[in-house]
Amino acid sequence: MHIVVCVKQVPDTKIIKINPKTNTLDRRSAPAILNPYDAHAVQEAVKIKKELGKGTISVLSMGPPQATAVIKKSIEIGADRGFLISDRAFAGADTLATSYALSKALGRISKEMPVDLIMCGKHAIDGDTGQVGPGIARRLDIPPVTNVIEVSELNESENKVLLKRKIMNGYELIQAQIPCLLTVEKDINSIEYAPMSNMIKAARYEPVIWSVNDLEDVDRTQLGLKGSPTIVGKMFTPPKPEGGKRLEGTPEEQVKQLMGLLSDKKELFLSQ
Amino acid sequence: MEEYRGVWVFIEQNDTKIEGVSLELLGAGRKLADKLEVPLSGVLIGCKIKELSQEVISYGADQVYVVDHEVMKDYRTESYMKAVINLAEKYKPEIFLYGATSNGKDLASAVATDLSTGLTADTTMLDVELEKRLLEASRPAFGGNIMATILCKKHRPQMATVRPKVMKALEPDSSRQGKVIEEPIMLKEEEMRTKVLKIVKDVTKKVNLADAHVVVSGGKGMGDVQNFQLIHELAETIGATVGGTRDVVEAGWLPHEQQVGQTGETITPKIYFAIGISGAIQHVVGMKNSEFIVAINKDPDAPIFDVATYGIVGDAMEIVPKLIEEFKEICKKGGEETNV
Ligand SMILES: Cc1cc2nc3c(=O)[nH]c(=O)nc-3n(C[C@H](O)[C@H](O)[C@H](O)COP(=O)(O)OP(=O)(O)OC[C@H]3O[C@@H](n4cnc5c(N)ncnc54)[C@H](O)[C@@H]3O)c2cc1C
């Protein structure tokens, strides 16, 4: 079983703070991290490999040279090897151009070792689109299954995998043929503490770095900014709504006023 | 590009019931179609769903493309995608909208790849620029209380997924007339590489933010998980559902299904309490259409006050206990009245 996990480096939005006075991003404290959903995808791959007793886990990322950090982090979680595609030609890619570039890299990886399972995060926390996973699946013509919360059973000899996919108010039990692409939710597992040996391996690990010239059959017009059909037209602060009234007075007075304002809505309370 | 005309909405149905977001999109799509002077069409896919066409028309569509087939019984990317791509290649819409639900996003992502066109995710505002017939799809931008308008200038159709509950559905008019166009599809179950074996509905789920009339949400301003109990207490007193910001969820004070905002639920309750919440745009897009919003924050400049119907500047630790006391009074009285 060869599993490839696509991992992205993102700014840590938990730590990034927005200054409410200026409405701007406070970048000073924004370290780059492995997209949390992708960390769960790597962890799930590790779990699958453990259960099968064999297999190879590769991780693939597209980004600037610093993105090797998220590959090292993936090695720490338990991936075996990592590839980074990094080139000016990839810069400024929207989701369509990203899935194109990643699918070309996957093409090269699978030439050396056929790929059975591709895993992605449900979405990357910097843009929240969740469009890259299904995009890659289409380009490779394999079925995508999004929002996976459990890999219930993997039958290698029959090339079938049984999955739980989260839907509104519940889940679907899905059987998919291998090869396929999964995007995972956070609930799929919890990240385990990495053994020391992984840490040592990660510290020393040097990922394979490919430029656009290392990939085959690439149509450069489909890469980066050029290959991105969407552009940011303008940025604006949303029109401010009427703006609320402020209540005045001591806390007691304000609470009393509010109770008065809510008095015609009494039937809503304890009615549910 | 000139051959592409018309506004389309993907009509998501589950168990032959149309999702609310699809009806909302018909309302939004109607406005765009009127501006562009083109028809509005619904795309309805499923098994034994043809009868739903009239409902689609009554909510604003001029025509409905229907793909009714056994294979389409449950949503699957591979089958639905084929149907949608066939239609889009044949009839060439200029704008194509989908609800930003799991299935809508999944479908739109696959379709955009095959049609090699642009797709904007999680849109909260839609408009068109008439001269170039450009869809202006706006969404909260990463970093800052700021919106970004995404354009797709050179490719058609222009596609976007749109957050549930931010657009308004029209009043249904059952006398509206429209055309129903049935499209055959050549697909066999044996060709499918995925199968939905069963659908399990979780009926035990207690928290249903989306349907709650009253929501009490707390933010990082509550300080710690102990103080956050005040939020639960207030909610319990008035029979409300508890929500929170992403920061609160990340801190582990609430599970993710209780997160309100861009990466959580979008809700429109009758009353929304925002307590110790700064009002970042990613939170605000999830609650700003609530009917009556009460904000409690100690910072008079907090952006949450801009969307609140009424704001109290003060310390939540002081205000909330007082509120609980007051509500205990009226809820008790209310209770006695109904008992009589
Ligand atoms: C891509 C992306 C997606 C996101 N999605 C979401 C989302 O879906 N939902 C979401 O909520 N956020 C989301 N966020 C995060 C969002 O930008 C904000 O960081 C978050 O909403 C802030 O949470 P908060 O208001 O609880 O905390 P803070 O911003 O820290 O605000 C705390 C507030 O409490 C007030 N306060 C402090 N003490 C008291 C007191 N004693 N009494 C009263 N008030 C007090 C402070 O004045 C302050 O205004 C997202 C961010 C990104 C980048």
Ligand SMILES: Nc1ncnc2c1ncn2[C@@H]1O[C@H](COP(=O)(O)O)[C@@H](O)[C@H]1O
């Ligand atoms: N630059 C990238 N490199 C590697 N994987 C990526 C990249 N961008 C997106 N992905 C994968 O696609 C998923 C969804 O990303 P997105 O569509 O941007 O929300 C992520 O969780 C990753 O698994």
